[in-house]
Amino acid sequence: MLSHSLDVDKLLSIEAINCSIERLQRAMSFSVIGQADGCDKGDSALHTAIEYKDEGNAHFQRASYLAAALSWSRGLRIEPNNDLLLLNRSLGYLKIEWYEAALRDSEAVLARCSTAEHVAKAGSRAAWAEYGLGQYKNALQRFELYDGILPLTQWISRCKQRIREQSTGDYKWATLFKEWQVKYRKDSIPIPRLDIADYIGPVEVRAMDSRGGGRGVVATRDIKSGELLVMSKPFTSAYPSELSPRGHLLYKAGSLHVVRTCKDMLTPKVVEKIIGRPECAALVMNLYPGAGFPSPANTYSLSPITSPLEVPLHVDGNLDIAHINAIIDFNCFAANSIREAEFTKTIDAHEPAALHLLPSLFNHACFTNTVRxxxxxxxVMRANQDICCGTELTTAYAGGGNHLTRAQSLTRLLGHELCNCKLCTLDRADGDEACRKREKILLEYERTKEGLNRSKVPLSSVGFENNYKCHIDAIENTYAPERGYLRPATFLLHLGLAQTYMERAAENYDISLYDKARISIFACLAAVGVVRKQTLIGNGTYIPIASDNLPCTGAHEDAVICMAQVAMTYHCQGKRLEAQEWVRAANWLHAACRGGDVTFFDARFNGFLREINPGLLELFRT
Ligand SMILES: [Zn+2]
Structure with a gap:
């Protein structure tokens, strides 16, 4: 329960609405004041609607949109039917994305016989609000009504593109990727948002009796691997550039905390959004909050309940911050955008965090049937394998290691530890002892590798080869013989061994070594579940891998690179047909796990391929 009051005028003097605590406190203080005695002590000493209009306009000019909306609301209290105040406030709400409230103000103007100019303005603002609410068909109708009176051509084409995306999942993947690459910088403020529609594919939320209650997401028809399941814009997200180096102050669990991570920052952002869009409160409050709070209902509706904000003078401050914190703890996703493929992956100290709605309803499996x-x-969520209608769809909240280490992460992240996915079942069959031994071997391998790196031993050396080989053998011994190929712990070691052979081949001009490299890459792909098999992928072309299962445990990008490297080994040996086959496989896998066509692949892997072998780039383009 929020129970603090702050001087509204003092707060209004704090400049810069930067989504931080000031804005939250400001909004909340309205509520406390408004509810306490029904009057607004923050009133400035103005008397006429026109004076409040001018005051609001001045705030608006300084981009203080919430303050502007407040002034206009005060003016509207004096003249409730003032078109200009309603139109202005509607624009102010649009700027801070309080769309339902904006829609209502513009509709109030439309409901009266106003001047043609006011009607066109109100109509286009109502359309903008509906666009923001994802009601693209309504928005399009409205924009078309006023097209010609106002310049709305761009809005109309945006609406048509959104309708296409929403109904078919047909996105311009490469364009969106490039747009983000251009617009997003580490120090970006404000954060650029992709202008896209949400998409909900052949999935629905259902009560999951099989899981002992709770909810889950299931397939509503048979799904092919690689199909798009969900495109989700975040309910809210936070980026490192929004964090102040000194941290932000936040009321958390009843006391003041300093916000230092993007995840922590989601709380004030969620509160802020709910204050402006109370109709969205249930979308967040019905997510799973862990065992410390009452369980949410077994149903979940993705449509907001329409009860928009009255005026910013009367905000419901009855938000349970501890409850929201718990929801964020259990439902927050890391939000690092995919980038161009690169050799050395840089990891940000702070990773962006996001709260998503539908994706949060997917239950966990380490061996998951979706990829996100x-x-x-x-x-973006896609099918990671062929899926039968009615099957529960899962996503991985914890990965790596074995069933024991994953159980620890799951307890921390989800509050429970039991996972009966294929991978955990296989690990359990290997036995706890074998699993612990496997982790030890991996640690020892890392130590040896670091030692070799420190001593500047070249990657092509026998030292590296032996380190990979002996540890691969040791790890293989921890797997039960009947386990099959799925052995993700050996993935990186096989890949490293292949790298060693490829380096040596290049250094010694010995193309026969590419045979050895290839064997290692094949072992590497098998370890994450990629099956080699000639498979028809339509229009008469074949790929050398099975198409019903994509790699497990998030190894998709590495697997694409592996396939490009197989192509390279063939290419270097003059085996053009085989090289082309593996180029096709890499392209196919990228399209299946990331979407789009060859232009999207090109946007991401062009630089990488150029670096490993310029000739390969040509192969990818033919
Ligand atoms: Zn599992």
Missing amino acids: YSLGDAM
Whole structure:
């Protein structure tokens, strides 16, 4: 329960609405004041609607949109039917994305016989609000009504593109990727958002009796691997550039905390959004909050309940911050956008964080049947394998290691530890002892590798080869013989061994070594579940891998690179047909796990391919 009051005028003097605590406190203080005695002590000493209009306009000019909306609201209290005040406030709300409130103000103007100019303005603002609410068909109708009176051509084409995306999942993947690459910088303020529609594919939320209650997401028809399942714009997200080096102050669990991570920053952002868009409160408050709070209902509706903000003078401050914190703890996703493929992956100290709605309803499996990634500020989920209608769809909240280490992460992240996915079942069959031994071997391998790196031993050396080989053998011994190929712990070691052979081949001009490299890459792909098999992928072309299963445990990008490297080994040996086959496989896998066509692949892997072998780039383009 929020229970603090702050001087509204003092707060209004704090400049810069930068989504931080000031704005939150300011908004909340309205509520406390408004509710306490029904009058607004923050009133300035103005008397006429026109004076409040001018005051609001001045705030608006300084981009203090919430303050502007407040002034106009005061003016509207004096003259409730003042078109100009309603139109202005509607624009102010649009600027801070309080769309329902904006829609209502413009509709109030439309409901009266106003001047043609006011009607066109109100109509286009109502359309903008509906666009913001994702009601693109309504928005399009309205924009078309006033096209010609106002310059709305761009809005109309944006609406048509959104309708296409929303109904078919047909996105311009490469364009969106490039747009984000251009617009997003580490120090970006404000954060650029992708202008896209949400998409909900062949999935629905259902009560999951099989899981002992709770909810889950299931397939509503048979799904092919690589199909788009969900495109989700975040309910809210936070980026490192929005964090002040000194931290932000935040009321958390009843006391003041300093916000230092993007995840912590989601709380004030969620509160802020709910204050402006109370109709969205249930979308967040019905997410899973852990065991410390009452369980949410077994149903979940993705449509907001329409009860928009009255006026910013009367905000419901009854938000349970501890509850919201718990929801964020259990439902927050890391939100690093995919980038161009690169050799050395840099990891940000602070990773962006996002709260998503539908993706949060997917239950966990380490061996998951979906693959997710961030494209800009949005999340994309695709099918990771062929899926039968009615099957529960899962996503991985914890990965790596074995069933024991994952159980620890799951307890921390989800409050429970039991996972019966294929990977955990296989690990359990290997036995706890074998699993612990495997982790030890991996640590020892890392130590040896670091030692070799420190001593500047070249990657092509026998030292590296032996380190990979002996540790691969040791790890293989921890797997039960009947386990099959799925052995993700050996993935990176096989890949490293292949790298060693490729380096040596290049250094010694010995193309026969590419045979050895290839064997290692094949082992590497098998370890994450990629099956080699001639598979028809339509229009008469074949790929050398099975198409019903994509790699497990998030190894998709590495697997694409592996396939490009297989192509390279063939290419270097003059085996053009085989090289082309593997180029096709890499392209196919990228399209299946990331979407788009060859232009999207090109945008991401062009530089990488150029670096490993310029000739390969040509192969990818033919
Ligand atoms: Zn599992």
